[in-house]
Amino acid sequence: MVVNLKSHQSENRESRLGSITGYNGTLRDLHTQSGCGGPQNKERCFSQASLCNAACALGLTSFIVDAVIVQHSPSGCAVTAMTVSNATDQLAATINLDNSKSAYVCTDMNEADTVFGATENLRKVIIEIHKRYQPKAVFIGASCVSGVIGEDLESIARELHEELGIPIAPIHCEGFRTKIWASGFDAAFHAIINHIVKPPQKKTNIVNVINFFGGARKEITEIFSRFGVEPLFIITNTTVEQLSKLSESVATMSTCGTLGTYLGSGLEEAYGVPYIRSLQPHGMAGIESWLGELGKVLHKEKEVAEYLAEEKEKYLPKILEAKKKLTGLKAVIGMGPAFNFNTTRALQELGIEIEYSAAWHFDKQYDDSKAPNAFQYLVENSPNNYKMSVSDLQNNELLNILNTVKPDIFFARHTGSAVWAMKLGIPAICLYDEYAVFGYKGLYNFANAILDSVTNRSFTENLAKRVKLPYTDWWFKQNSDYFLKKEEVNNA
């Protein structure tokens, strides 16, 4: 087991999981390299802006309905607040949740705070926030500045926990800790396991479903009811009370291997809640594996098989029909590794050929010390050994790849990157909804969406005609790995 819950903070992915952000080669070469101590990270001699792991850590926790985030940082680090504050309100409204106890604030560290330390100010802010919002928990977000000057967040948290009687949980998401933003998820989950989750009082029939926004809430609740269990979609839109009982659930599963590994493994380690390690529920093989493994843990193999058979009967003919029209399409995919591998598998089920795949980082293993199932599946089953690059969303590299490959379609998971492909005249689909390819039905709908995109091209073509890209011809003539340093650097 690699998750160390005794420490104040989670280890970063680079050292814990051997994760990297710099690689260029092929699917199976990456696999081979992962076997022998590698893959070695390749540093870049030029890099575009990337994302701070604090954005993942605090963005995620800010969706807890009755907790407050206090980011102990200069105000610039709190840019995440802008993106989440609107979304948290909208989401809460759509499912009738009262999120009036939640807030995202920043201590706005200035020069004097940096010189003298500002834990007293942090204390005052937390006390004030407690008065105003009466949250059920407070998360303290660390920053580069608080980390460099060694602000003692643990002591403040302990003292205020005693004074206010609610969990006060420091999240160690200092930006310099890691180049991999997903390390921020781990930092947040580390804080949740250590400060929020309580030892079980009883066992429930709840399955923890780690996901982002719970889009398929209704559908999954219906499916799970056939197996006698109830899903709890975490951690967006959950309460501190609900989170405190994660230890009582029958199992934990995840719609994203990257997101789920730390919490899943941590709950298993601390409280023996089994973490279901499977493919994610994208497409046919995905749903069969995801529910199949759940069935084993619940001893409901028969019920699961029945459900899958019904779905198959309903959708497989339609899927095969759609597949005829899609077979032979060439695609590029650019996503975080877990969604990348799972979506790739689904695309291959539709007969689409992946020519190039860009992953926003690569985890050599998850916290069970095994390679991600979805990656392993592709290594064993992908019809072609497609090209692969790993970058922390270096847009210049992505555009170079797209311009070179000129695929029929590009698949993204971030609205920002989808539009860049369209500026090159390449139709693109952004899978912003994590359940867009959920199971048989999702795969069928997805097939239709792809068909729509590749046949209705006029918007993309018109956009491309009118846009001037910021990249030079010189850049488009280079290999996309031009900025990767040639000598290999150990990144531990």
Place this chain on the structure above:
Amino acid sequence: MAEKKVKQIAIYGKGGIGKSTTTSNLTAALSLAGYKVMQFGCDPKSDSTNTLRGGTYIPTVLDSLRESTIVKPHEVIYTGFNGVYCVEAGGPAPGVGCAGRGIITAVELLKKGRIFEELDLDYVIYDVLGDVVCGGFAMPIREGIAEHVFTVSSADFMAVYAANNLFKGIQKYSNSGGALLGGVIANSINAPYAKDIIDDFVAQTQTQVIEYIPRSVTVTQSELQGKTTLEAAPNSAQAQVYKRLAEKIAAHTQSKTPKPLDVKELRDWAAKWGDNLLALETGEIRSEAAGI
């Protein structure tokens, strides 16, 4: 009228080696020689200028930063013995915040205010805390704040080690307009072998000893009265030593890039002196210094 150039000097050295004592006496001596001098304590302890002000502490630049980002000169500049200007950078309590950033902030605040020019100073002398542990404490030798650095060192190995580290810092910034080394102020030099050690060290690192200062009970007595030796015992022999130091520093114009020893050279050098001293003790070499 051409603007007068303020001569800015930084004094470094291992903790407790005598930087503040030496600096304060130097400031007092330069002032008595007719120069306008400011002593700028760059140490969160903010005790650099105590003996210039009857043993009292003054409010610091960083204290004023807590209230506002513009310093008002009258809040941070205090006059002491013979009209010298005393400033303390200040800093956080031990174990919190960032003292290094504090030094940078304090020096920049004063520079921004063009206070040195307004006061028509001849000398600004920075008394900088202990070893250069991080970028903040290298501030006075970077970016052309001070032109000349002097390091206070005794003949103890750890003091020499700190001096050598400082030389590395100076060498690093020497090509980008940083301060250069004026030399070593050899403090607490009483035994002859101590002089030999420090002389050998400056020869190895291609610098010089600017003055030898004996350890003297007069210094202690003056300090206990909250005064510099120049104030408490102006006619003592020790006061004459400090005056000589001030004259030499006033006359000093050309500083140089030192040649610090690398780790192995320094260790070998120390081992050689260890053998020498052992020989001295066992009587192979006769000397008055045998009773260490």
